[in-house]
Amino acid sequence: MTVLRRLAQDAPAPVFVARGGGAGLLPVELQADPRLRMVGSARHATVLLAAGRFAGAMGDALDRVHDQLPSTGAVVWWTADPDAARPPSLAEATVFGGPDPVEAVLAAHRRAVSQPGARRAVLADEPPHPFEGRGDHGQGGEGMMGGVPFGRAMAMTADDRDGLALDQLPLQLGPFLLGLPNGVRVSAVLQGGVVQEAELEGLDLGEGRALAGADATGARADLRWLAEALRLGGLDALARRAARLARAGATDAAACARVAKLVRRSGLPAAWSKVGVVEGEDARSRLERRLRFDPRAGGRRPLPADRIGRALAGQDWSDALVTIWSFASVGERAPAAAAP
Amino acid sequence: MSNHADIWAAPLLAAGILAVGAYTVAVIHLAVGGWLAQARPGVGLLLQPARSAAVLMAQPATATERPDRAMAALSPALYAALAAVAVTVVPWSRSFSIADVETGIVLWGTAEALVIVAMFLHGWSSNSHQPLLAAYRFVAAGVSYLLLSMFVLIAAAIPAESLQLSRIVESQAGLWNVVRQPLGLPLFVVVALGSATWGPLDLADGSDVSGGTAAEASGIPGLVWMWARAAMLAAFAAMSAAVFLGGWHGPVLPGPAWMAVKTVAMITVLSAAGHLLARVPAERFVTWAWVVLLPLGFADLAIAGLGSLR
């Protein structure tokens, strides 16, 4: 077993990053370091890196993600405000206040791999809709359909765009999902893979100090946004390259132009064309605007939540994420027009 | 005709070939990715897949609420077994393949079809939304490229006048199939990327659905799934080397060495496609597969047919 442990300690640490208030898109740059590997699901991670402030609804969401981390995993809290309110999932986390948390994350990974003490889950392990058996009035368990299901609600059908009647699934995803800006939660009704209706909700990101370097403008901000867009499109190696350029300060214009050329050749703009058309502009044109890395391009408009929610109806789920991310503003998301 | 391996040795041989193949895929994928990301990978690259595997082995397997336990255990094993069944028909030299059956091409097609079942089961079994969504869209794409693969493989079988893989390789003694059926290999690459959910066709394990069917898989089941995907890609690379690149034909080196070289070349091509091409949205791929690729498959079959009339 020790051979395995030693091998595992030197492996690239799989990290799930949860961006909270005051973090901006700064944690995106961490994937430039080859000793880390960003994963999209907390179940694949050994370290949960919580960056920024998590209070209220953000704290509840973080508790859920914390319980998805395998029991041998470790939690690192990267914050400029160590005295701020902590959700229960961060109560035993390693606190890190400096500019570059890579070493702290690697130390947490080594601890998680070599000393597998089980971490306690924060939320109680209870099913949300326990089946309650037969009811007093004969509900549950009789006849073809079992009468009125007593306990777990059954999906109901509704017409879809082809005139078929498919089951509808109401779903709430976010705020740490790849493709969603900081603090945004999506409540959607899906039929198969198609969004029937969706609503974007901005969770309260709190007030306090931001992480050093969280605010970025110009090419550096565009590169951070691009790195996440590339990860969303399945281009992890190009995402790491964009993150490297961002981390180096985004001063090399020729390197940025090369990245833009690789992105254009990868077919990502073609995959984004005719997706998320709002005010006559689709996601591809928003992508092309960012790929020009123009420092003089005007300030980004804040995310108009209800306009985007309407634009998502009828789209495939992955196209919906592309639409949302194509609107993401580069710094902190301004809560304008965000209806809870 | 050719020597079959002893029936008791066959599973071990297949597992051994796939273990080497999957590791090669992992190393090449990391190397190409590192070069593209302009990171300095260093010598540690050769052991990196083993290290990542060790991390997964140290993790416990997570459990969701009310999963389908039988299917959750069955699907990674089924996927790995299908890669093993698929690689048994590949001829490694003039006289050796693990199971040189008369219906080699159709057996390969059956393995491909069962991959769709394995992917769907993997997404279904964890009772979670993102994996089910990923499995759904994968089945739509899978049914679309399955027909294409059969056309392309049958076109390669026409000059050999046999469905047997060893005869197909022998028929390329004068001219490789990649030259006389130019559409065949690019279309087969599309099928390979789909069956291993790799790169532009990573619809079942995509990053836009939090890792897709593997989103809730961690620990040893997650490791077996990752390994099975890499093994499937290696099997497809070996098959395309045998069917399109002339198999074990080659001047100086012995047959198996040429097969290894050609397989590694195909793995590099598939890996580069994975790193350089963005994921194709499922609906667009389905439309594209039926409207563009399938007619190209017909054309490939027609070219092969016309070529055999002479």
Next chain:
Amino acid sequence: MTVDLAFWVFGLGAVTTGWRVFRTASMVRATFLLLASFLNVGAIILLLGGAYLGVALLFMMTVEMAVMAIFMVAFMMNPAGLNPMTMVHQPRLAAAAGWVAFVAGAVMAGRGNFPERPLPGGRPVIADLGAELMGRSMLIFETAGVALVATMIGAVVLSSRRSRFGDEAGDEGSLPPALDPDTGSYPPGVIPEGVGSGHDHHGGHG
């Protein structure tokens, strides 16, 4: 000897998985148990020497069952069987019919006079099959193939909302059935409010 053993294994496998199809509450499991039953039958055909037919059966049944599983999840409200539901219709009639069929089949198998005419080994089975398909039976298979393709395309065109007249035209002239059969259908030309929203009705809710 190995062949006999394999036959019994596959035969028992086919019967057992076929039985389990009706005992499971999960429709997805039922679909894949049915697939397992077909795969066992395909293996038996391989044992009988039908090299191409056996593998082709495996291939086709796989794709059919995969598509069926998709439809199960799409259209059934309880595909995993997590809510208790009676999964069988007319169980007594079906059991009676099953017993009758089993007895008839067993009598035929036990008392039938099957000829003993083993074919010589090493026959080019696939070449023979190909010659038959492309020779004497070409007309049958080509007609069947074209008819199948025409049916598939026709089904897709007719069921698509766009139909063959363009967008929105598929709905022209069609009315949803009346919600309450006692009050009858709507008068001609009247399209009621809320067409297409099927949120309420659908089965057995008190």
